[in-house]
Amino acid sequence: MAQPHRNLGVDIGLSGLIKWIRYPAVDSETAGLDVVRSVADRYDGAFAHQLLRDCLVLLDSPLSSRDIEILWLAGTFREFDLERLGIDGRVWLRRIADVCTDRIRSDDPSFAPAASPAADDKAKEAVAAEVGLVGPALEEATARHAYSPLDGVVPALLRAVDVDPDLAFRLLLRALKGHFVPIGEARYERYLALGDELGLGEDVVDDGDFNVWPDLVD
Structure with a gap:
């Protein structure tokens, strides 16, 4: 089901969000979540599917909160600085996932996230x-x-x-x-x-x- 949402003509999922949350710099969690909502709504809500998938993959993984924070900071160049704002990496991904789930369910109230297949x-x-x-x-x-x-x-x-x-x-x-x-x-x-x-x-x-x-x- 998620495959069609990978072909949007732009960077997708968490890496796409990281690109867009940098311009301009975002200096509060509230402002960051506003960007997440805007990005999740792109392409009539299609962007939310891959973004949710990426977040759930990391949340279900053994990666630590610090690993997640490092990956985020490396991509955002600290334009949205989880360290400075005191936001735990796993907590931040959960909040993104909640935004995406709400956006998807606004179109499909019965939506339930499915586990991603294992990579080869x-x-x-x-x-x-x-x-x-x-x-x-x-x-x-x-x-x-x-x-x-x-x-x-x-x-x-x-x-x-x-x-x-x-x-x-x-x-x-x-x-x-x-x-x-x-x-x-x-x-x-x-x-x-x-x-x-x-x-x-x-x-x-x-x-x-x-x-x-x-x-x-x-």
Whole structure:
């Protein structure tokens, strides 16, 4: 049932929300939830389905609240700073999930979230490999950032891969884009190919925010 809601011509689910909650910066939980409601309502409510799925996958996983906070902060570049606002990562995802459930049930009162199918090992291996390859550059960009340092991004992403490689891949891309990490054309082409294997549209993988260097060999 959720598959049609993956083809919206834009980034989807939690990674899509992370992209949109950055512009402009959001400085309170109330304002953040207003953005969540607006995003969940996009495409006549279709966006809410994948966003809810992503939240439930993480909430049902062994990832800690800190892991979730790191993944969020890496993508939002602290424009919506859970740490500063004192919002627990799992609590925040639950509030997003509640907004999405309410939006979906406004159209379908009988809606009941279904468990997501388990990902195959091939997808996990492919995404984990890409995280590992770009890991040093991403850690450099995040942990050593001049005014927004963030430790543990790569380990959190690798733990997310074990939970859901599709979501982990989208969160990896959002972190790379948010920190403007340079990538070469070969890596860019691999990302497009991997996105296709995961059933993601090209608009999800490349939404115009990549920092591609034609002469970078990676």
